[in-house]
Amino acid sequence: MTTSQAPWTDLVEDALLGTNRRASPDLLGRAAAATVARRAGLRPAPAPPLPEPAPQDCRPALPEAAARRLATLLAENSSELLPQWLGTARARGFAAPPELLPALLDAARQRSDLRSDAVVVAGPRGRWLSALNPDWRYVLRIPAQETAAGSEPPTATGTAADAVWQEGLFAERVTHLTRLRRADPAAGLALLRTTWPTERAEDRLLFLDALQEGLGPDDEPFLEAALSDRAKNVRATAAELLSTLPGSGLAARMAERARRAVALGTDGALLVDPPALCDASMLRDGIAATSPTGRGDRAFWLGEIIAATPLSFWAELVEEADATQVPQRVLSRAAAPTWSDELREGWARAAVRQHDAAWARALLAERPEQVLGRAVSGGAPSRLLSVLPAAERAAWTARFVSRQGLADAFQLLVTCAAPWPADLSGAVLDALAQAAETGSYPWSHSGVLGVAERSLPCSAAARIDALAAVASSAWAEVLTRLAETLRTRAAMLAELA
Structure with a gap:
């Protein structure tokens, strides 16, 4: 114990024992003076070294209107429009403005469905920034290479692949395995074999689902072995996968x-x-x-x-x-x-x-x-x-909506690719008009309205305005909001053009 430490230690002992057990005149005054002396004597720690400058991003900057739109979508946390905005910006090769990168990375941290597009739009500067904040470390587990417009993100290889598979969150590992299976089914199966015996049963189940990508006869021995897995659901999933191989032993x-x-x-x-x-x-x-x-x-x-x-x-x-x-x-x-x-x-x-x-x-x-x-x-x-081609699927759904209305149509509508073709859009709008006329509650159709916001063609806004003009107050409010969303989508896509 040094001389400088002894007085402070004595003061602490006096305070713990109490002045009724050990005489300590002016204890509080001496403690205050010692505190000031200790603080005054502290030497500042050396400043941490500055990080390397952020790399340059050579991609074109967003148009000014599109940058403002991104700021608005991030502030509003738009669940319907933000994914489409990011997917379109990524496909067109734009770079996000540096000042919006923190908000963009925060949004993708909270919503895993945004991460792939958000990381590509954030680009090398977003990756550089993520190394400085532990909350954004998920970016480092996503492949660093940028992809061609509209293509599937590349699969990490070498050290990056090891980091994703060994250290990534479960959703990231499933995504990595799925992409690897699309690119190289044999390599995906080999990767899964490396950790299969140590995976939890619920994880093994979802990893088996990922084998649907590129499923072929070479997977049969692994799946046959999985028929003896200790988890019932894993056995059932392995059997289902084998049944999709008409030449398999199980089939x-x-x-x-x-x-x-x-x-x-x-x-x-x-x-x-x-x-x-x-x-x-x-x-x-x-x-x-x-x-x-x-x-x-x-x-x-x-x-x-x-x-x-x-x-x-x-x-x-x-x-x-x-x-x-x-x-x-x-x-x-x-x-x-x-x-x-x-x-x-x-x-x-x-x-x-x-x-x-x-x-x-x-x-x-x-x-x-x-x-x-x-x-x-x-x-x-x-x-x-x-199973049907997209156009035939939409036509079937349109006929169902025309006959049955929207009450039971949600699960069918989400299988149809956006934007909906004319026959399906017309059937949905006719059914919305009928629902508004019969006085049903708009919130009973909230699921259908949500999928309509991202799937109806933007040109449908004019007809929806006409429906809102003659609808009850509750329906008028809902339909007006739907029309505004379609107009916003149209403006958003035009800004990114």
């Missing part, structure tokens, strides 16, 4: 089970006899021992088998060489009411897994109201529309 095993469960009767109708029990081989192939759906076990097992059977099996069963005619021929033979629903739901799931537009088209055409009704309730047919 062949499911086809054999379908052959035992479904036969062609002498009258041409399908004879259905589902399994009476779930044996060990069915359990290993991802079929649960008891139905988790509320249906009977046999009905559940039948549906699982049909969903995982290659659709080519049914061409062999009905001896039809023309693949486009198989769905109609098979559906016409499945009239028996006992197992009809299980067969159709199984075929719908198989069509989605195997991306078979002919089967999806046939199922939708057979009973459109019933199938689309299931779609909006969240069942397997909800993805049937996603």
